[in-house]
Amino acid sequence: MSLVVYAYPPSVYCQIIRMALHHLGLTAQINEVDPFSGTGPNPHPFGLVPTLRDNDFELWETTAILRYLDAKFAKGTLSPSAPHAVARMVQVQSIVDTQAYWPLVRMVFAQRVVAPALGDTADEGCIADGLARADPVLSALNDIAGEGLVLAPGTVTLADIHLAPMIGFFNAAPEGAEVLGRYPALGRWFREITKYPSYRDTCPPLTRVNS
Numbered sequence: 627m628s629l630v631v632y633a634y635p636p637s638v639y640c641q642i643i644r645m646a647l648h649h650l651g652l653t654a655q656i657n658e659v660d661p662f663s664g665t666g667p668n669p670h671p672f673g674l675v676p677t678l679r680d681n682d683f684e685l686w687e688t689t690a691i692l693r694y695l696d697a698k699f700a701k702g703t704l705s706p707s708a709p710h711a712v713a714r715m716v717q718v719q720s721i722v723d724t725q726a727y728w729p730l731v732r733m734v735f736a737q738r739v740v741a742p743a744l745g746d747t748a749d750e751g752c753i754a755d756g757l758a759r760a761d762p763v764l765s766a767l768n769d770i771a772g773e774g775l776v777l778a779p780g781t782v783t784l785a786d787i788h789l790a791p792m793i794g795f796f797n798a799a800p801e802g803a804e805v806l807g808r809y810p811a812l813g814r815w816f817r818e819i820t821k822y823p824s825y826r827d828t829c830p831p832l833t834r835v836n837s
């Protein structure tokens with residue numbers, strides 16, 4: 627087996643793929659590319675990360691990569707088979723990509739956590755906008771966690787793996803942690819998922835959880 631991931635180690639999408647690999651007991655060579663500065667040969671047609679290569683099979687889009695790893699290496703055990711549950715799982719993955727990533731990570735985390743770490747001044751307006759945009763997203767995810775078809779204690783699906791790093795990045799900003807505290811089902815789910823070594827061991831330094 628020869629798995630290669632083209633990834634940017636500090637990025638949330640890199641953690642998602644690394645969490646999936648860790649959870650499945652797989653190792654992969656990480657070929658580092660920085661999509662923000664454009665350094666490193668990047669096979670992704672849109673200049674993003676991640677891309678997975680499995681021998682001569684190349685795949686990008688995180689949802690597709692997760693499905694591939696699950697199908698090939700876990701016999702689909704990270705995807706529920708019941709219609710309602712599998713639909714919820716895909717729904718969570720779609721919410722993460724279309725609604726959560728920008729406000730949680732690119733607006734709140736990037737400005738509150740990354741900017742000062744780089745010696746830059748945080749854009750407070752961007753943080754306020756991000757928090758406002760995050761609220762309905764967290765509310766929807768809280769409803770899904772409360773329903774219990776996915777994001778449920780004791781069961782890990784691709785929805786957990788896709789969502790946990792996003793919430794972890796958001797939670798690293800004090801305002802993010804505070805907002806998360808208003809959503810009990812989502813907060814409970816997050817505390818449970820952070821106990822998994824596949825989550826803890828793959829957190830990049832700025833989002834590392836205390837043991």
Ligand SMILES: N[C@@H](CCC(=O)N[C@@H](CS)C(=O)NCC(=O)O)C(=O)O
Pocket residue numbers: 637638639640661662673674675676686687688689723
């Ligand atoms: N839909 C893509 C999104 C990937 C994505 O946005 N990756 C970020 C890294 S966290 C990126 O490459 N950003 C570079 C940029 O926006 O220029 C996926 O699911 O893989």
